[in-house]
Amino acid sequence: MELTVLGCSGSYGAAEVGGACSGYLVREGDTTIWMDCGNGSFVNLQRHVDPADLTAVVITHEHPDHCVDVYGLHVLLRYGLERSGVPLYAPAGAEERLGALVQWGDTFAWHAIDDGARTTIGDMSLAFSRTDHPPPTYAVEVTGPDDHRLVYTSDTGPGWSVDAFAPGAELVLSESSYEHADRRSPIHLSGRQAGEAARAARAERLVLTHLWPRVDPNVVAEEGSDAFGAAVGVAAVDLTVTI
Numbered sequence: 001m002e003l004t005v006l007g008c009s010g011s012y013g014a015a016e017v018g019g020a021c022s023g024y025l026v027r028e029g030d031t032t033i034w035m036d037c038g039n040g041s042f043v044n045l046q047r048h049v050d051p052a053d054l055t056a057v058v059i060t061h062e063h064p065d066h067c068v069d070v071y072g073l074h075v076l077l078r079y080g081l082e083r084s085g086v087p088l089y090a091p092a093g094a095e096e097r098l099g100a101l102v103q104w105g106d107t108f109a110w111h112a113i114d115d116g117a118r119t120t121i122g123d124m125s126l127a128f129s130r131t132d133h134p135p136p137t138y139a140v141e142v143t144g145p146d147d148h149r150l151v152y153t154s155d156t157g158p159g160w161s162v163d164a165f166a167p168g169a170e171l172v173l174s175e176s177s178y179e180h181a182d183r184r185s186p187i188h189l190s191g192r193q194a195g196e197a198a199r200a201a202r203a204e205r206l207v208l209t210h211l212w213p214r215v216d217p218n219v220v221a222e223e224g225s226d227a228f229g230a231a232v233g234v235a236a237v238d239l240t241v242t243i
């Protein structure tokens with residue numbers, strides 16, 4: 001599998017060019033999943049893939065920095081490409097709540113995700129786990145045909161951990177919003193907390209994402225690496241990792 005970062009800024013867009021919010025492409029063979037549709041991520045997506053080739057979309061929760069670019073995709077699919085029935089996995093009720101702004105028509109085939117839910121999308125299988133974050137929020141485990149696994153935490157506080165999934169994932173992509181000494185909210189993790197959780201779950205590799213734009217990424221990476229016990233990566237737009 002291949003993971004490409006389309007946006008990784010925590011909670012609001014960062015000032016730099018391409019400072020988009022959460023969005024990731026997960027690809028395996030002919031299967032392409034857009035996982036989280038944060039503001040700005042659709043712009044970056046189109047540099048990597050033709051939106052007509054998307055197999056499915058996953059929205060982990062209804063915070064704007066994880067979902068609002070689904071509106072741009074909807075406009076293109078409905079009025080440009082005249083597509084219908086594109087699979088979209090999201091928390092129950094998302095179709096109605098996000099639909100307050102648009103008429104979805106039959107553009108998407110909506111599938112509700114829930115704690116413990118599993119599904120297969122092309123060559124990949126997905127499992128979901130409810131995290132420690134106020135709106136219903138689901139971490140995603142993606143397993144490829146070679147059984148290599150990506151675990152994406154979405155947003156979470158320390159009351160949930162990646163060990164909700166089986167240990168030993170090839171890659172954990174963990175939110176890491178804050179420096180540990182300056183945790184602004186209990187609904188997110190620090191670099192240290194992300195590193196500790198990934199180490200406990202015996203992750204092979206750890207990439208930190210969703211850093212609050214005002215934190216020093218070097219500090220977060222250093223404390224994350226210390227806690228993880230090995231050097232961690234920090235997400236950046238266009239970063240591509242083979243899993």
Ligand SMILES: [Zn+2]
Nearest residue numbers: 061063133155
């Ligand atoms: Zn959130």
